[in-house]
Amino acid sequence: MSVDEAGLVECCLRGDPQAVQTLVERFQADVFGLCLRILSHRQDAEDVTQEVFLRIFRSLTRWDSSRPLKPWIIGITVNRCRTWLAQRSRHPESADYLQETAASAPADDSAELVREIQDALRELRPEYRSVFLLFHEHGQPYEDIATALDRPVGTIKTWLHRARLEVLGRLRRRGMVAEVGHELS
Amino acid sequence: MNCHECQELTQRFLDGESIDDFHADLDLHLAICTPCREQHAAGQCLIEGLRLLVPPLPPAQLSSKITCAVLTRHRRVQFQRRFTVAGALAASLLLALFAGYRTFGVKEVQQGEPALAQDSVPLDSSDTMSLDQRVQEAGEAVVALTRRTADETVGQSRVLLPKVTPESLAALTQETMHQQLPPSTSLREVQQSVAVGFEPVTTSARRAVDLFLREIPPVGFEQKPGL
Numbered sequence: 001m002s003v004d005e006a007g008l009v010e011c012c013l014r015g016d017p018q019a020v021q022t023l024v025e026r027f028q029a030d031v032f033g034l035c036l037r038i039l040s041h042r043q044d045a046e047d048v049t050q051e052v053f054l055r056i057f058r059s060l061t062r063w064d065s066s067r068p069l070k071p072w073i074i075g076i077t078v079n080r081c082r083t084w085l086a087q088r089s090r091h092p093e094s095a096d097y098l099q100e101t102a103a104s105a106p107a108d109d110s111a112e113l114v115r116e117i118q119d120a121l122r123e124l125r126p127e128y129r130s131v132f133l134l135f136h137e138h139g140q141p142y143e144d145i146a147t148a149l150d151r152p153v154g155t156i157k158t159w160l161h162r163a164r165l166e167v168l169g170r171l172r173r174r175g176m177v178a179e180v181g182h183e184l185s
Numbered sequence: 186m187n188c189h190e191c192q193e194l195t196q197r198f199l200d201g202e203s204i205d206d207f208h209a210d211l212d213l214h215l216a217i218c219t220p221c222r223e224q225h226a227a228g229q230c231l232i233e234g235l236r237l238l239v240p241p242l243p244p245a246q247l248s249s250k251i252t253c254a255v256l257t258r259h260r261r262v263q264f265q266r267r268f269t270v271a272g273a274l275a276a277s278l279l280l281a282l283f284a285g286y287r288t289f290g291v292k293e294v295q296q297g298e299p300a301l302a303q304d305s306v307p308l309d310s311s312d313t314m315s316l317d318q319r320v321q322e323a324g325e326a327v328v329a330l331t332r333r334t335a336d337e338t339v340g341q342s343r344v345l346l347p348k349v350t351p352e353s354l355a356a357l358t359q360e361t362m363h364q365q366l367p368p369s370t371s372l373r374e375v376q377q378s379v380a381v382g383f384e385p386v387t388t389s390a391r392r393a394v395d396l397f398l399r400e401i402p403p404v405g406f407e408q409k410p411g412l
Contacts, residue, residue, distance in 0.1 A: 053251045057258070
């Protein structure tokens with residue numbers, strides 16, 4: 001936890017508009033990126049991002065100031081996305097708009113690899129996808145992911161391993177990587 | 186290095202850990218083991234693809250929109266909180282006023298009633314009185330108030346009634362008795378006429394009962410044949 005974060009939260013709790021703006025701008029990329037990767041839809045991601053920040057500011061008094069702010073925010077984001085996905089699965093007619101949401105793809109030969117990885121991520125189970133993204137894209141350690149998802153560290157490691165296997169399996173099926181004699185243990 | 190150790194190193198590589206210390210052994214094993222080499226290459230490909238994965242950028246106006254929504258909600262919550270506090274204060278004030286009115290308003294009314302105050306124990310001595318004395322005092326006050334109210338009501342209703350003197354009362358009694366004689370006479374006549382009218386009926390009924398009683402065998406103890 002940094003003193004900067006604690007002071008920023010104090011100012012936000014007092015309703016300082018500048019502090020609110022600062023906090024939103026500091027974390028909106030992480031929150032929106034995670035929402036977009038998990039939900040695979042830009043408009044949904046924007047809506048959920050707004051809901052996440054409303055929830056964050058409503059719960060700021062419950063934030064443990066002895067811990068860093070980012071894992072706490074990531075946890076709220078993942079939980080909100082999970083809830084949103086559950087609601088969307090109950091209304092499948094609204095899920096037909098899922099589309100490619102890459103902000104910008106590389107222009108060289110690796111574009112196909114990136115696209116295949118994105119497609120593979122989209123096919124993952126939500127919990128596997130969350131763990132994979134939190135670990136590989138957001139650089140969160142196992143312990144923080146476990147805290148955010150409210151699961152044991154061993155479960156997180158298992159989910160991440162399975163997610164990697166599924167992504168690699170898709171890449172092999174699509175010819176992006178060579179077939180191997182034995183899988184990762 | 187065997188395949189198992191190589192797979193562990195690949196996992197550590199995927200976890201982002203440094204495997205530079207094992208680079209020489211790893212290269213030796215990968216040179217002689219095709220499956221491990223392809224597996225490690227797949228891991229490297231995945232890490233490379235993830236490194237190229239560009240994080241999506243949020244829309245330009247998103248932060249302003251979120252900030253506006255957050256501040257709007259913050260103001261609304263503050264307003265609701267202040268409104269609640271103000272309402273609670275107002276309710277408390279009203280309660281205090283009502284309690285004060287109940288307490289001090291009743292004393293003022295009692296002090297404004299000299300007749301009741303004379304009947305009851307003086308209020309100044311209430312500090313030294315026990316509970317029984319206070320209850321007794323309250324009871325006496327209620328009795329005095331009731332008696333006074335009843336007297337006033339009776340006095341007011343007397344105005345509505347005609348004035349009654351002994352002479353007028355005697356004349357009224359004689360007149361009433363004189364007027365009541367004819368009805369008593371007529372009632373006696375009605376009784377006689379009803380008795381005459383029902384006489385044939387009663388005579389017939391009496392004869393029928395006599396005949397019925399004559400047919401009934403006399404009641405007595407008879408020994409049954411089987412006994």
